[in-house]
Amino acid sequence: MKCHKCPKVATMHITEIVSKDNVQECHFCEECAQKYLQEEVLEKETIEVDLGPSIVKMVENLAGATSAVCETCAMQFADFRNSGRLGCPHDYTVFHDELLPYLENIHGETKHCGKFPTRYGTNKNIQKEIDLLRKQLQSVIQKEKYEEAAGIRDKIRLLENQ
Amino acid sequence: MNFEALSKSSGEWLKGSGIESDIVISSRIRLARNLAGFPFPNRASNFQKAEIENLLKDRIQTLEFEQKFEYVSLTALNTLDRQFLVERQLISRELAANDGPRGVALGNLESLSLMVNEEDHLRLQVMRSGFSLESAWETINKLDDYLEKKVSYAFHEEFGYLTACPTNVGTGMRASVMLHLPALDFTKQIDKVFRALQRINLTHRGLYGEGSRFSGHFFQISNQVTLGKSETAILNEIYSVIPQIIDYERQARVAWKKDNGQILQDRISRAFGTLSSATMMTSDETMELLSYVRLGIHMKMIEDVDINTVNELFIQTQPAHLQKLMGSTLDGEERNTARAKFLRSKLRSSGSTPN
Numbered sequence: 001m002k003c004h005k006c007p008k009v010a011t012m013h014i015t016e017i018v019s020k021d022n023v024q025e026c027h028f029c030e031e032c033a034q035k036y037l038q039e040e041v042l043e044k045e046t047i048e049v050d051l052g053p054s055i056v057k058m059v060e061n062l063a064g065a066t067s068a069v070c071e072t073c074a075m076q077f078a079d080f081r082n083s084g085r086l087g088c089p090h091d092y093t094v095f096h097d098e099l100l101p102y103l104e105n106i107h108g109e110t111k112h113c114g115k116f117p118t119r120y121g122t123n124k125n126i127q128k129e130i131d132l133l134r135k136q137l138q139s140v141i142q143k144e145k146y147e148e149a150a151g152i153r154d155k156i157r158l159l160e161n162q
Numbered sequence: 163m164n165f166e167a168l169s170k171s172s173g174e175w176l177k178g179s180g181i182e183s184d185i186v187i188s189s190r191i192r193l194a195r196n197l198a199g200f201p202f203p204n205r206a207s208n209f210q211k212a213e214i215e216n217l218l219k220d221r222i223q224t225l226e227f228e229q230k231f232e233y234v235s236l237t238a239l240n241t242l243d244r245q246f247l248v249e250r251q252l253i254s255r256e257l258a259a260n261d262g263p264r265g266v267a268l269g270n271l272e273s274l275s276l277m278v279n280e281e282d283h284l285r286l287q288v289m290r291s292g293f294s295l296e297s298a299w300e301t302i303n304k305l306d307d308y309l310e311k312k313v314s315y316a317f318h319e320e321f322g323y324l325t326a327c328p329t330n331v332g333t334g335m336r337a338s339v340m341l342h343l344p345a346l347d348f349t350k351q352i353d354k355v356f357r358a359l360q361r362i363n364l365t366h367r368g369l370y371g372e373g374s375r376f377s378g379h380f381f382q383i384s385n386q387v388t389l390g391k392s393e394t395a396i397l398n399e400i401y402s403v404i405p406q407i408i409d410y411e412r413q414a415r416v417a418w419k420k421d422n423g424q425i426l427q428d429r430i431s432r433a434f435g436t437l438s439s440a441t442m443m444t445s446d447e448t449m450e451l452l453s454y455v456r457l458g459i460h461m462k463m464i465e466d467v468d469i470n471t472v473n474e475l476f477i478q479t480q481p482a483h484l485q486k487l488m489g490s491t492l493d494g495e496e497r498n499t500a501r502a503k504f505l506r507s508k509l510r511s512s513g514s515t516p517n
């Protein structure tokens with residue numbers, strides 16, 4: 001779901017209960033939510049009306065707070081909050097729990113019901129192996145062991161061709 | 163790829179043939195796919211993007227599919243050629259504007275295109291004239307199966323096909339139908355239609371996708387949700403609503419003619435008159451006026467104008483197409499003059515209004 005005020009992904013969900021039959025819901029990105037909440041405060045101060053306890057505001061941060069970092073692409077969840085884009089397929093596993101409320105919000109569902117790749121079963125193991133080899137590849141390149149790197153690359157190529 | 167030769171035809175999406183083609187311009191399905199083990203394009207280095215491009219280019223070109231593909235690297239194209247592909251709806255504006263290694267594999271019939279390193283590693287696209295999502299799905303599903311045998315897609319048991327933006331995850335499918343709705347637009351009933359669509363999770367856009375203006379009374383209707391529903395269920399939702407919109411548009415046309423026939427006739431005749439005699443024409447004005455002429459032909463309120471000519475003009479008067487046809491680059495004012503001249507030469511020989 002998009003922010004009500006700008007094209008970014010909404011990460012804050014604000015529910016205002018004005019009265020029993022008047023419940024308002026808004027979705028904002030972090031920046032716009034801050035602005036919205038600040039404006040509210042300013043408004044109240046200038047008008048100087050005591051709105052009393054009848055308004056109940058629930059501010060839910062859909063993003064939660066996680067300090068996890070994707071070991072494959074170095075993505076942090078804060079990066080996603082800012083850009084609305086994930087860094088690599090592995091992020092869906094790293095940020096699984098944080099993503100669920102987003103998916104629920106966007107699609108109203110969180111479970112895939114469509115097509116599966118026909119060779120999904122065998123593919124799963126190959127994908128894991130490729131992931132592992134890529135990590136190895138990065139570390140040997142950092143250590144400047146290029147001969148070893150070439151060997152790992154060939155293995156990756158072979159697996160990709162299966 | 164010979165763009166000059168392409169510029170002389172209207173391409174698949176504006177061919178004006180197929181089911182309900184007086185109102186449904188075209189049907190399109192896109193599938194977002196990514197390779198396992200690579201970062202998404204927004205987080206990939208140029209080196210990685212080149213690796214992804216080479217891998218996909220190789221697999222696509224050796225695919226034993228019913229159509230052969232020709233790969234066009236976007237970095238090798240100038241701005242005019244990129245714009246040309248956008249106008250033909252073969253690539254998105256995003257792919258044209260991105261940077262780094264990226265490109266498009268074009269099928270030999272203009273109905274298939276595979277974008278590489280757009281927002282996702284791979285975006286498959288099938289286009290059909292008229293209302294035929296079913297046949298588009300059949301083709302794209304098959305193409306996807308063929309590709310999947312050659313590359314390892316990023317797939318998650320719970321979330322389906324993984325995409326850079328979580329708004330596309332699951333099926334990765336965006337199905338859309340392009341409609342020409344001048345009567346609903348003019349009589350302001352279109353907003354009611356949009357509100358109804360929103361309630362069933364369908365969105366609307368302009369001619370060239372997200373953020374583009376509603377130009378020439380063309381509207382693109384597509385699914386918003388990609389997760390939690392099967393491809394068939396999503397397609398069925400669109401299938402059930404389009405005939406109703408077609409019906410509303412037809413009713414609105416009949417009512418318009420009945421209540422304000424003279425005004426409508428005048429509008430159509432003036433549109434044709436301006437198009438066939440003006441000496442300077444902007445792209446926007448051309449779209450607007452061609453839209454009325456198209457309506458006039460389908461409502462039999464203008465005679466002797468070939469519908470194919472009009473459909474072709476919608477695309478041939480776009481800036482990049484016009485420059486291709488003229489064989490030179492033209493600035494804004496020169497384009498307006500050239501466009502008017504081109505329209506005159508195409509329309510003057512034909513067209514009259516009944517009685």
Ligand SMILES: [Zn+2]
Nearest residue numbers: 003006029032
């Ligand atoms: Zn915002």
Ligand SMILES: [Zn+2]
Nearest residue numbers: 070073088091
């Ligand atoms: Zn990652």
